[in-house]
Amino acid sequence: MSILVGEDTRLVVSGLTGREGSYHALNNRRYGTNVVAGVTPGKGRQDVEGIPVFNTFRAAVATTEANTAMIFVPPRFAADSILEAEDADIATIIAITEGIPAHDELTVYNVLKRNPDVRLVGPNCPGVLSPGKANVGIIPAQFFKPGNVGVVSRSGTLTYQIGNELAQSGFGNSSIVGIGGDPVPGSSFVDVIALFEADPETELIVMSGEIGGSAEEEAAAYIAEHVSKPVVAYIAGLTAPPGKTMGHAGAIVSGSSGGGQAKIDALEAVGVRVGRTPTQVARIAVEILGG
Amino acid sequence: MDLLEYKGKQVLARYGVRQLAGGEAATVDAAVAVAEEIGFPLVIKAQVKIGGRGKAGGIKLANSVDEVREHAESILGMDIKGHTVHVLYLERASEIETEYYAAVVFDRSAKAPLVMFSTQGGMEIEQVAEEHPEALATLHLDPLVGFQPFHARRLAYEAGVPADVVRGVGDMLATLYEVFVGEDATLVEINPLVITPEREVMALDAKVTLDDNAMFRHPDNATLDDSSDADPQEVMARQRGLTYVKLDGDIGIFGNGAGLVMSTLDVVAHAGGAPANFLDAGGGAKADAIVASVEVILSNPNVKAVLFNVFGGITRCDEVAKGIIEAYGILEPTVPFVVRLDGTNDVAARKLLADADLPYVYPEATMDGAAARVVALAREQGGGS
Numbered sequence: 001m002s003i004l005v006g007e008d009t010r011l012v013v014s015g016l017t018g019r020e021g022s023y024h025a026l027n028n029r030r031y032g033t034n035v036v037a038g039v040t041p042g043k044g045r046q047d048v049e050g051i052p053v054f055n056t057f058r059a060a061v062a063t064t065e066a067n068t069a070m071i072f073v074p075p076r077f078a079a080d081s082i083l084e085a086e087d088a089d090i091a092t093i094i095a096i097t098e099g100i101p102a103h104d105e106l107t108v109y110n111v112l113k114r115n116p117d118v119r120l121v122g123p124n125c126p127g128v129l130s131p132g133k134a135n136v137g138i139i140p141a142q143f144f145k146p147g148n149v150g151v152v153s154r155s156g157t158l159t160y161q162i163g164n165e166l167a168q169s170g171f172g173n174s175s176i177v178g179i180g181g182d183p184v185p186g187s188s189f190v191d192v193i194a195l196f197e198a199d200p201e202t203e204l205i206v207m208s209g210e211i212g213g214s215a216e217e218e219a220a221a222y223i224a225e226h227v228s229k230p231v232v233a234y235i236a237g238l239t240a241p242p243g244k245t246m247g248h249a250g251a252i253v254s255g256s257s258g259g260g261q262a263k264i265d266a267l268e269a270v271g272v273r274v275g276r277t278p279t280q281v282a283r284i285a286v287e288i289l290g291g
Numbered sequence: 292m293d294l295l296e297y298k299g300k301q302v303l304a305r306y307g308v309r310q311l312a313g314g315e316a317a318t319v320d321a322a323v324a325v326a327e328e329i330g331f332p333l334v335i336k337a338q339v340k341i342g343g344r345g346k347a348g349g350i351k352l353a354n355s356v357d358e359v360r361e362h363a364e365s366i367l368g369m370d371i372k373g374h375t376v377h378v379l380y381l382e383r384a385s386e387i388e389t390e391y392y393a394a395v396v397f398d399r400s401a402k403a404p405l406v407m408f409s410t411q412g413g414m415e416i417e418q419v420a421e422e423h424p425e426a427l428a429t430l431h432l433d434p435l436v437g438f439q440p441f442h443a444r445r446l447a448y449e450a451g452v453p454a455d456v457v458r459g460v461g462d463m464l465a466t467l468y469e470v471f472v473g474e475d476a477t478l479v480e481i482n483p484l485v486i487t488p489e490r491e492v493m494a495l496d497a498k499v500t501l502d503d504n505a506m507f508r509h510p511d512n513a514t515l516d517d518s519s520d521a522d523p524q525e526v527m528a529r530q531r532g533l534t535y536v537k538l539d540g541d542i543g544i545f546g547n548g549a550g551l552v553m554s555t556l557d558v559v560a561h562a563g564g565a566p567a568n569f570l571d572a573g574g575g576a577k578a579d580a581i582v583a584s585v586e587v588i589l590s591n592p593n594v595k596a597v598l599f600n601v602f603g604g605i606t607r608c609d610e611v612a613k614g615i616i617e618a619y620g621i622l623e624p625t626v627p628f629v630v631r632l633d634g635t636n637d638v639a640a641r642k643l644l645a646d647a648d649l650p651y652v653y654p655e656a657t658m659d660g661a662a663a664r665v666v667a668l669a670r671e672q673g674g675g676s
Contacts, residue, residue: 076507101505102397103475106434109402126604138574140604140635155550156574160634161602161658181549183399210550214400236553239560240569247534247549247571249504250399277558279659 002130002175003150003195003202004092004121005033005068009134012037012060012090013051014081015072022048024072024096024138031141033134036064039081057088070127070136071095078123079104083111086118094136095122095186102249105184112186120186124249125178126156139176147172149285150196152189153208154181154215154248158236158278162208165282171289174202181210181248189219197227204230204289206281209263211237212251216263224270230288233267233274234281235260292501295338297380298515299497303479306470308463309493313382322363323356325381331355332384335362339374342415347371352384378517387495390483391452391460392416395467397477403431404471406438406464408446412483426450438468459492460484474512475505524568524591531583533570540565542669543588543597543626545581547572547606555600558658564666567594574605581614582621589624595672596627598665600658603634612640616647627651627668631661 011028015021016038026049029035035051037060044055054060057069069085071078071093078097085093100123112120121128127137132146139156143164149171153159156178163176177192179185189207196202205227209216216235223231238260240246242253253259264274273288275281294302297315304310314325315338326333337349344350349371351362359381369376390412398405409427411419419427428449430442443461452460463484471479478500485495501512528535534549538556542564546552549571556566568591572584588597601611611632619628630652632640644654653668655661 075504099504101475101508102477102502103434103472103505106397106402106404110433110435138605143634153550155548155553157546157548157602157604158550158554160604161551161554164602164633183397184402208550210553218400234554236550236557238557239566240553240556241536241538244536244569246536246553246569251549251553276561277659278554279657 001199001201002133003192003199004128004130004175004177005134005136006130007133009034009068009136010064010066011035011068011070011136012039012057012064012066013070013072014039014057014085016040016048016051016053017043017046018072021072025051025070028135028137031135033136036066057084057090061088061090066090068092068136069094071097071123073097075099075101079108082108082120086112086115089117091118093118093120093186094125094127095120096125096127096137098124100124100182102183105182109184109186119191121177122180122186124182125180126159128175128177130175131173137178139178143167144176145172148174148201148203149206150174150199150202150204151176151206151208152192152196153178154210154250155208155236158208161278162206162234162281165279166285169282169286171286174199181250183213183250188215190222193219193222193227193231197229202229204232204285206232206285208234208236210235210248210251211240211246211253211260212248212258214257217266220266220270220272223272231272232281232284232288233272234278235263235274292503292516293340294499294501294515295340295378295517296336296497297338297378298517299499300494302474302499302515303470303494303497306466306473308466309491311383311385311493311495313380316363316379316381317377319360319363319367322379322381323359326353326356326359329381329383333359334382334384335359335366336380336382337366337369337371337376338378338380339371339376341372341374344371349376386488387485388488389486391486392419392482393464393467393484394478394480394482395471398431401431404434404468406430406432406442406446406468408450408460408464410450410452412485416482437472438465440465456486456490456492459490463492475502475508476500477502524587527590528570528587531587533572533584533587535587536569537591538566538568540567541593541595542665543567543591543594545570545572545584545588545597545599547574547576547601551600551602555598555658558662559598559666562659562662562666564662564669567591576606576614577610578614578617581611582618585615585618585622589622589626594626596629596665596669598661599628599630599632600661601632601634603632603636606634607636608632608634608640609636609643612643615652616643616649619649619652626672627653629653629655629661629665629668631655631658
């Protein structure tokens with residue numbers, strides 16, 4: 001088992017005919033992901049190395065039975081593309097695009113929350129990798145192998161850093177989920193942790209958070225009530241000055257909210273062990289798993 | 292993008308929000324010219340992107356040209372909590388009967404717009420919430436439904452607004468929501484919102500934040516950006532398309548990916564050092580972007596040593612190594628570099644650096660080791676902390 005993407009994934013890529021979209025979609029296919037279609041308005045009937053391109057998501061789904069979408073179009077078109085995927089009954093939408101306007105994300109979030117059958121991961125995220133099964137997005141799969149650690153993170157490179165240290169200690173991953181660094185993520189820590197809790201393959205959950213917002217505090221409250229598996233956490237940005245956006249649009253300490261120490265305190269209060277550096281996180285995980 | 296008060300008011304004016312006559316001035320003479328146009332008495336206000344300017348002496352009443360000169364001279368160049376005053380806003384003073392508070396906020400936790408209204412204006416909203424919760428009415432909106440007239444009535448009546456201004460206040464709230472959506476704002480705050488003796492509703496201050504990611508929809512708003520009080524390195528970085536935040540320390544930081552760079556700052560602080568900046572070169576950075584980054588980092592005179600911490604996913608470590616070698620040749624740095632490269636093509640990268648054999652470039656294998664090394668080197672260079 002794994003979560004969100006796996007052997008059943010049938011992937012349609014919005015933006016397949018673009019330079020970045022085709023590069024990463026083909027990379028995903030080489031990894032073993034079943035890439036069944038692309039969507040680019042006006043380029044229907046073309047193909048990208050044998051992957052058929054459709055003008056609309058509805059046409060792509062009707063012909064290929066795609067069940068998962070990867071959004072790789074520029075920011076100004078991304079919200080529209082996500083809504084189109086939802087309209088075509090795609091169950092899992094993974095949005096890689098960075099720089100989508102906040103109000104567009106608000107609209108998308110509020111439309112999708114009315115539909116219990118759809119899940120959005122991202123935007124502004126590296127995607128989801130289930131090692132040995134499927135890779136949807138831009139996570140460099142070569143650093144990861146199958147295993148029992150589930151990873152959920154707001155940051156891409158930090159995930160690679162922590163995952164790589166775990167791999168060097170001999171541990172692999174059930175799935176690695178980037179939820180993205182934007183203020184309105186489609187899936188929160190809580191959403192993904194719930195999936196890992198229910199996934200029989202996952203024995204330990206690593207969550208990598210950062211300053212800004214309150215998603216980590218909400219995760220702490222959820223873990224206390226609903227999670228039986230051990231969780232190890234990391235919070236980036238403890239020393240970031242207030243009022244400054246640290247790269248990710250969502251990474252900002254505003255007034256008294258969003259600070260790193262409060263997140264650490266909330267997690268530790270419910271028994272989550274928090275590493276002070278990525279290396280410490282990997283060490284704690286290895287210790288719990290009995291490495 | 293946070294707007295100065297007078298720029299925020301320009302945006303509000305486009306939507307018909309009533310305000311007093313006013314004008315901005317960057318010099319004493321310009322202030323006098325504005326004063327002569329709008330008349331006395333007037334208020335001179337420091338334009339800075341930080342609260343508490345009144346207490347700091349940044350707001351003064353003037354009744355004559357002489358007083359305008361005197362106050363403009365004292366306020367221009369003033370430092371308010373680290374922000375230098377470069378511009379003044381002069382506004383006709385008027386009689387105020389009541390001060391209210393109104394705001395539309397992008398509430399990321401609730402994933403909905405939050406409208407706040409209070410009959411206690413002129414103080415921080417956090418203080419109102421604590422001391423006069425009965426005077427504060429709040430409402431989360433469904434962005435798909437928008438702001439309806441009943442929302443306005445609900446807020447006005449709940450906060451206890453007198454009957455004769457319920458309509459005026461409601462119209463103002465509807466307009467502020469229109470600005471919030473129409474301009475892709477993440478904050479529109481009026482504090483105070485005033486009621487005049489004629490029972491008119493007016494904006495006396497304005498705090499507006501616009502979403503940088505939505506600027507493509509509002510090309511005209513680019514002129515609202517104010518970099519007069521921006522840091523020179525931050526301006527330079529923006530011109531080069533880099534994500535850079537200036538910090539107080541002496542260790543330059545180069546990294547890829549916002550999370551890893553934030554983590555690098557923390558690990559350096561953990562090792563006893565003080566980072567001089569946040570710099571995210573982004574995914575897939577090529578050699579020229581790395582040269583540009585190093586140039587920005589080294590242009591900060593406080594920098595005593597630089598740490599490169601890269602985990603290559605899309606970014607290829609050999610490209611980063613080439614960039615470092617190239618930057619070293621072009622910029623001839625006088626401070627040491629500590630380089631930790633892991634991930635895609637890391638072996639090739641380490642070989643490139645070893646072959647180049649640059650003096651004062653120290654490779655390190657781990658993030659923690661690299662942080663300890665750069666802190667020690669910065670100290671040798673006379674760095675603090």
